[in-house]
Amino acid sequence: MVHQHSSQPRLSPSSYEEDITLLLAPRLAYFAGVARQEHVTRAAQEMGVPQSTLSRAIVRLEEDLGVALFARKGRTVSLTPAGRTFLTSVERALAEVERAAESVQADADPSAGKVAFGFLHTMGSETVPELIRAFRVDHPRIRFTLVQNYGEAMIERLRAGDLDLCLTSPVPDAPDLVARRLDEQRLRLVVPDDHRLAGRKRIRLAEAADETFVTLEPGYGLRRITDDLCAEAGFTPRIAFEGEEAETLRGLVAAGLGVALLPPPAVARPGVVELGVTAPRAVREIGVAWLDGHPDTAPVAAFKRFLLSRRGHLLPD
CATH class of the missing domain: 3.40.190.10 (Periplasmic binding protein-like II)
Incomplete structure (x- = not known):
């Protein structure tokens, strides 16, 4: 006896989940509408779809699930226990989709997005x-x-x-x-107010070659600019501290820990002097x-x- 094998490929669990989602998703709103009305004709009228389309969608949904969701009596239907369980989750899912749609529409609103x-x-x-x-x-x-x-x-x-x-x-x-x-934005060499260079207004960066620097950590754009400017001035800076925030560096300069190349502050900070850098051109x-x-x-x-x-x-x- 020759056994006939189905030509349908067997789905792995993961591909089954993806497949069943694609099958179910378009029919969930139809299911919820019929469950709400408990009447196929009224549900079709409410949703503005042909009754035949709605009936076929519900039948296919039940076939895909392998579960009876409705008990039928003419055009009137009532949820089975399985249907009531399914409806609870479907309503949550549809409400979440509606909230997501409202959110992205609100974000794109020309006047209030x-x-x-x-x-x-x-x-x-x-x-x-x-x-x-x-x-x-x-x-x-x-x-x-x-x-x-x-x-x-x-x-x-x-x-x-x-x-x-x-x-x-x-x-x-x-x-x-x-x-x-x-x-x-012009960068300045920030030095302590009692520093040997504090009486100057401008400086060539090469004059700070022997200084200890406080800088931002590697990965910060200002750190890359600092390294590049020092290299252009002919030296590699000696680093005493690497931080994450420019105003912290200003505080450390005021404490005498080193000097720093920084953009101008929003508010002048006591304890430091900010020098213009004439060469190389120090900007970001x-x-x-x-x-x-x-x-x-x-x-x-x-x-x-x-x-x-x-x-x-x-x-x-």
């Missing part, structure tokens, strides 16, 4: 609050999710989809990103970056246009 915006720690006390204040003059209801971090971490979050835009330095150059230079470029090819919601597009309109005027004088 949301922008996920990342920026450097050094821009948090003055620059970013002023930017958002100016933007909200014409867009008062747009909301912001703000992330303050160092450059490489923000680029990672941009790629992960956590951010729409980020304000960073140096301006990134990567094939999957679009970046636009907005402004530049500030730019805005976003994912190439990533579609913008209306609020993101509006804020992007606003930032680009501030080229050359992003930072306070």
Whole structure:
């Protein structure tokens, strides 16, 4: 006797789960509608679908599950115990989908949507609050999710989809990103107020070759700029401390732990003197970056246009 084998491939547990989800998902709303009305005709009218379409969808749903969800009596139906159990979970799932849809629609609302915006720690006390204040003059209801971090971490979050835009330095150059230079910020050599150079207003960076430096940790854009400027001046800085925040470094300079190359502070700090650097040219470029090819919601597009309109005027004088 020859045994006939089914030509249908057997599904592994994981592929079965994916397959059953695809089968069930389009029919769940139909199931919930019939369960709510307990009548196929009324449910079809409520949902605006042909009664035959609705009936077929329910039959196929039960066949896919291998469980009777309804007891039928003419056009009237009532849930079986299995149907009541299934309905509880289906209603939760549909409500979650509805909440998710409402959330993304609200975030994309042109007048009251949301922008996920990342920026450097050094821009948090003055620059970013002023930017958002100016933007909200014409867009008062747009909301912001703000992330303050160092450059490489923000680029990672941009790629992960956590951010729409980020304000960073140096301006990134990567094939999957679009970046636009907005402004530049002069860096200063910060020294203790009793330092041998404290009486000067300007300095060539090479004059600080024998100094001990306090810097940001590797991975921070300002650390990379510091290393590059020192190399251009002909020396490798001796590092006494590596930190995560520019104002902490200023405090350590005031305590006499070393000198530092830093952007200007929002508020002058006692105990330090800030010297202009004449050579090499000590600046950091500030730019805005976003994912190439990533579609913008209306609020993101509006804020992007606003930032680009501030080229050359992003930072306070």
